[in-house]
Amino acid sequence: MSLNYLKRCWAEIDLNALDSNINAIRDLCPDKEMIGIVKANAYGHSDAICAGEMFRLGIRRFAVSNIHEAERIRSIIGDINCFLLVFGYIKEENFEQIKELNITVTFGSVEFARRLNEFAREKNIKIQGHIAFDTGMSRVGIRSREEADLILGLSNIEVTGMYTHFAVSDEPDEDNRKYTMAQYDRLMELSKGYGLPVHCQNSGAVCYHTQMRSDYIRPGIMPYGLSPNPKAESKAALKQIMTLKSVVDQIKIMPKGTDISYGRTYTADSRQTIAIVPVGYADGYSRRLSNRAVVAVNGVLCPIRGRICMDQMMVDVTNADAKIGDEVLLYSGEYRETSIDYIADLLDTINYEIVCNVSARVPKVAVRSGKVVEVINER
Secondary structure (H helix, E strand, O other): OOOOOOOOEEEEEHHHHHHHHHHHHHHHHHOOOOOOOOHHHHHHHOOHHHHHHHHHHOOOOEEEEHHHHHHHHHHHHHHOEEEEEEEOOOOHHHHHHHHHHHOEEEEEOOOHHHHHHHHHHOOOEEEEEEEEEEOOOOOOOOOOHHHHHHOOOOOOEEEEEEOOOOOOOOOOOOOHHHHHHHHHHHHHHHHHHOOOOOOEEHHHHHHHOOOOOOOOOOOHHHHHOOOOOOOOOOOOOOOOEEEEEEEEOOOEEEEOOOOOOOHHHHEEOOEEEEEEEEOHHOOOOOOOOOOEEEEEEEEEEEEOOOOOOOOOOEEEEOOOOOOOOOEEEEOOOOOOHHOOOHHHOOOOOOHHHHHHHHOOOOOOEEEEOOEEEEEEEEE
């Protein structure tokens, strides 16, 4: 296995932090089995790295968004018997793969379940799945026991679980707590008497509604060291597992009055030492951080000057004693101003979007106890 990668922009994934986060989640819900949510390339962190590590830690249930992600996870963990739930819609042209990959599908409508049943009857097979109830998210799911009974009555469909998804479980104020509990109560009402496993606790519910009864938990963002609501207190001590890094590629001395980057949006107000850093919006570092964010060089927070380009940006390292080859921390838990949560606030978005936007051309580098143990070059 090659540990080589292009050191222009890369994301280090701290396996020790991932392990710590999973243990913290298990401590919050010790009586419930965890489903590892590894959709969207493990929220931008590399499904190859994170699913593999979760499997090593004893997680035997996983969930993804679609059939292609399911195929990847099967190849990564190498266990065809591991529970693997697909949340999203599956096209008829991919029905054959359901059995091949031993997938648990989501029955989000009676119509979809009927089409699957027709396929399964023709192939003389059974297709397993979980019924999704829409209890207030207004997304995927059925809304009544009558619909559930129709699905359960299909000859070649085997329902092995039921679940819902909460809309505001990450908002612990009284009004949103009541809404979440109403969703939970509705799930309990809809699933009552079927004798099937039930799951509903996403990251918000794991943090703020630990009293809920369920068989499994689905903490999506938490294993990656990010809170579903960074502004609310949580009992989980999480550690950001991603550090996005680059290097100083070139250094220039810019006289006062020099315009920097596209659009001339920044003019040096003094003599400045400017580092060219080979990372840009094509790597997932947002152009909207131009003239707003800071990065860390040699322990010094350095402001971005001018517009971030597709592949490069300019940074004021006047006070950082920088030299060519020095590491640049773009996302790092070492400093508040480079944390993923802080960057999300700057962009008026959520931490989920920040990490999911790290592009495929950025190598993902797994690190354990400071040592590189795996490199995933997606492009």
